[in-house]
Every structure is written in structure tokens, then in C-alpha cells.
Amino acid sequence: MSESTSERLTRFFASRWGIITAGAAIGLLAPLLQKLGNPANMGICVACFERDIAGALGLHRAAVVQYVRPEIIGFVLGSLIAALLFREFRARGGSAPIVRYVLGVFAMIGALAFLGCPWRALLRLAGGDLNAILGLAGLTAGIAIGVLFLKSGYSLGRATRAPVAVGWIMPLIMAGLLLLLVFRVQVAEGGPLFFSTTGPGSLHAPLLISLGAGLIIGILAQRTRFCTMGSIRDVILMGDTHLITGVGALVVVAFITNLALGQVKFGFTGQPVAHSSALWNLAGMALAGLAFALAGGCPGRQLFLSGEGDGDAAIFVLGMITGAGISHNFGLAGRADAVVDGVLKVGGLSTAGMWAIGVGLLVCLAIGFTMREKA
Amino acid sequence: MATIVDARGLSCPQPVILARNAIKAARFPIEVMVDSVTSRENVRRMAEKQGVQVVVQQSGDGFKLVLSR
Numbered sequence: 001m002s003e004s005t006s007e008r009l010t011r012f013f014a015s016r017w018g019i020i021t022a023g024a025a026i027g028l029l030a031p032l033l034q035k036l037g038n039p040a041n042m043g044i045c046v047a048c049f050e051r052d053i054a055g056a057l058g059l060h061r062a063a064v065v066q067y068v069r070p071e072i073i074g075f076v077l078g079s080l081i082a083a084l085l086f087r088e089f090r091a092r093g094g095s096a097p098i099v100r101y102v103l104g105v106f107a108m109i110g111a112l113a114f115l116g117c118p119w120r121a122l123l124r125l126a127g128g129d130l131n132a133i134l135g136l137a138g139l140t141a142g143i144a145i146g147v148l149f150l151k152s153g154y155s156l157g158r159a160t161r162a163p164v165a166v167g168w169i170m171p172l173i174m175a176g177l178l179l180l181l182v183f184r185v186q187v188a189e190g191g192p193l194f195f196s197t198t199g200p201g202s203l204h205a206p207l208l209i210s211l212g213a214g215l216i217i218g219i220l221a222q223r224t225r226f227c228t229m230g231s232i233r234d235v236i237l238m239g240d241t242h243l244i245t246g247v248g249a250l251v252v253v254a255f256i257t258n259l260a261l262g263q264v265k266f267g268f269t270g271q272p273v274a275h276s277s278a279l280w281n282l283a284g285m286a287l288a289g290l291a292f293a294l295a296g297g298c299p300g301r302q303l304f305l306s307g308e309g310d311g312d313a314a315i316f317v318l319g320m321i322t323g324a325g326i327s328h329n330f331g332l333a334g335r336a337d338a339v340v341d342g343v344l345k346v347g348g349l350s351t352a353g354m355w356a357i358g359v360g361l362l363v364c365l366a367i368g369f370t371m372r373e374k375a
Numbered sequence: 376m377a378t379i380v381d382a383r384g385l386s387c388p389q390p391v392i393l394a395r396n397a398i399k400a401a402r403f404p405i406e407v408m409v410d411s412v413t414s415r416e417n418v419r420r421m422a423e424k425q426g427v428q429v430v431v432q433q434s435g436d437g438f439k440l441v442l443s444r
Contacts, residue, residue: 014416088412095386150392158384161436225413230387237388238395242420296386312386373385 006086013223016245022217022224023246027253029213030123033071035261036205040272041127043254044071044217045120046299047111047288048273050317051324052201053177056193059321060328064199068181070207072303074214076174079222079307081215086223091167093311095159099367100295100312104319105326106360107291107299112324112333113284113349113357114138115274117299118228118292121285122247124274126254128266131274131281138285143232145286146293146368150237154294155373159312167309170317181207200273222308227301229292269344275337277348280357284334284349287360294367332356378402382418383410383437390414391421394442398425403443410437 001009012018030043042048048065055066083089111117114135116124121139124132146154179185180193196202204210220226224246231243258264268276275281292298295316297305302320305313327333335347349357380397382390390409397405409415415431415438422429422442430441 010412010416014420086412090411092384095384150388155385155389159386160384225387225416233388237392238421240421240424296388373389 001085010086010223013220016242018224019226019242019246020249022220022226023249024253025220026119026217026226027126027250028257029217030119031126031254031257031261031263033205033210033213034263036209037203038205038210039200039203040263041124041129042116042120042200042273043123044213045116045123046072046075046303047108047117047320047324048115048120048200050299050320051108051112051328054321054324055201055328056195058191058194059325062328062333063194063201064196065201065328066194066196067201067204068177068193069204070178070181070211071214071217073174073178074211074216075218075221075300075303076171076307078215078218079304080171080218082219082222083308088222089167089309091162091164091309091311092159093162093166095312096156096371097312097315099156099371100316101319101322102363103291103295103367104302104316105323106363107288107295107316108320108323109327109332109356109360110284110287110289110291111299112327113353114281114288115334115336117288119298119300122228122251123254124271126251127258128264129271129274130266130268131271131276131278134278134281135285138282139229139289140232141282142286142289142291143229143293144236145290145365147233147236149294149368150233153372154368156294156296156312156371157373159310162311166311169311170306170314178211218304218307221300221304225301226304227298229289229298230301232289233293269346270337270339273336275334275347277334277346280334280349280354283357287357287364290361290364290368294364294371327356330356377441378405380405380407382414383408385414387413387417391417394418394440395421395425398422398427398442405442407440407442408434408437409440415440
């Protein structure tokens, strides 16, 4: 690609129409993926899909949520392709990796209490699940706390240029997962990959379509820096509506697509893979929002960054995958509403899950108060 | 004397916050050093919204944005 074409495209993707294109693409592809087999109101969910990957690798034993989601692989590899094409791939790292790991763990615990990442919160809303409003309110509250820290000098410190291996490890892990998935490698009894036969983990669009959608979104999101957390943060921090225009496009396009496909059902109770426990929808996403804000990106953005060489974002992703293991092994994840003998049983969190949210908030606050860039 | 803001290696949104603080202090010209295209575009967008002129120069393997009113 010539220098001037590359620069023109870069300016387009940095423009408002660029971010609208990225949001609209996600808003269109996610409901289509749902139509083609992905779980309801979960055409794409970064947290849920990383959780499914954790399950497929045997890092947790929740049999209903185990699948190597090609969308996640596509996000990282799509971002890698875009970064290489535009000569933006830069191996870098060293900005408080262990802190980012812990933030990733608690971000996942918070997201799984709500049962979804910010993307899924938006997609749930676009499918009529009104619990998403509480999730988004919690997300906003968590990000607002994060903004207070940012304003008072919070920083995880500088990343530095790193040897090229730092940047390639996450893309190569994803390529490895893809090979394991395609060839269904078996080296031991029932392993290394586990696949759900029932529940959300068993619901998925055809592999190539999922991968293709992931690649398209990965490329667009790398170019436009699409980020749900950043969209809310920028509005609170400086009244900047650039990123949130893309988020708005996502919701509008997803809602219209859902209407066209007959996938909209308004209400609070009995929504697919969701619970209607208001407090814990709010608190779970508040924890997730604070952790995303302190780490500098929503789960999607962290995947895109890890594809363009950011070793710190890759550590956050590994933290989230670990967090999924912890969340399900310790019974911390939200339980969906269920109908038992014709009676609605409202789901929500276990006592341990509630404690985990509390501990997570305390840990994130401690990180917020203590991490400062030295002059 | 130019105000120098070294935002290299810092992740989003810190380069923007630092540049914005410098604009508020209004000691122009301001030179903002960043090392990624993302930070370059974010700082440029914020500065232009504040009515500040932005000139971008290649600098090492990063960019120097010269902000002036």
C-alpha cells in the first residue's frame, strides 16, 4: 500500500464516519452470528467467549460453557493483519504487567456476575433485555470512578519497545488455538479441548463464518480504536463524543437487525442467559468498568491491542481468561433466571460471588490510589 | 521556550490528559511527544477541538506534535 493511500485510510478510520463504520459492523454481524447459531443476545461477547475458551482448555469445569470461540481468535488476528498492513505493529510492554493481570481477573469476575462484557450489555439492550440498562449504569459508575483516579494522576507507567517476541506471543497463541480447533487435536482422554454438548457453549455459528466475522471486526476495530469503556470515559473526562458515536451506531444497527430477524423481546425476567437481580447486575458491571478504566480498555480493545504487539494488553487478556476459571471454579458467576415447574426462579449471585465483587472493588480502589507515575 | 510534554510509552488516555493540561496552562508552543499513531490521532483530535493548531512531525520512531495558537 502506498504511503498516501495508507495515510488517507488512517485519517478516514480516525474520523467520525470511521468509528461509525466499526460500530455498525459489530451491530450488524453480532445479530447475524446469533441467527447462524451463537447464543441468544450473545452474537458476540468478549467476556463470555473468553470464558468459553477457558472452559474448552479445561481451566474451569462448567460443562455448558466450553468452546474455542473463533470470533476471539479473529479479533486478535484481524488486528494483527491491520497493524502489519499499516506498519503499526510495535512490540511493547513493561507497564505494570502484574497489575494488569489482576485487573483482568477482577474485570472478568465482575463481567460474569452480570453475564456479559460491555459489548454484550449493548447487544442485550438491542435485543430488548432491559437488565442491560442496570449493567450499563454500573459500567458507567465504575468508569466514572476510574476517571477520578485518572484526573488525580493515576498511571500504570510507561511501556517500552520490546523484542519482537513480546508482540507475537498472543497472536501465536490464537493461531495455535485455531489449529487445535480445526484439527480437534486429542492427546489425552477427552482433552485437551472440551466442547459443551448442551447450554450456551454448544450454540455456535459455523467456524469459518465466526472466524471471518472476527477478522473483519478485528481489522476495523484496530484501525478505528473502537472501545466501549473509552467511549464512556471520554465523555466523562472531556465531553468527547467521538468513540461513543461508534457505540451508538452499534446499538442502533443491532436493534434494527434484531427487529428484522425477529430477535427482539422486551422485558426484565426470563431473558436469555441473563438474570434479573438488579443490584448485582449493577455492582458486577461497576467492578468491571472500574477495572477496564484502570487498565485503559474494554475487553475487546485489549484483544485488538494484543494483536498489534501490546504485551501488556495480552497480559490483561490472560488475566481475564484466568478470571473466568476462578469465577466458575469458585461459583462466583451469575446464575441465569430459570423457570422451574412453571415458576420463575430469579438468578443472581451466590454469597461467594457477592464477596468476590466486594473484594474486587477494594483491590481496584487500592490499585487506583497507589499507582502513580513517578516524575 | 516550548513546553515539552513527553507522553511516549503512556497508554490511552494519558497522552491526551497531559496535552490537555498543557493547553490549559497556555504556555505555547507546546511540543507533545508520542510513540503511536493512536496517541497522535487522539491528541490531534482533542487539540483541534480546542481550537489549537497542530503540526505533526516524524520524530525518531514516534511523532512530535507542535501545538500553537
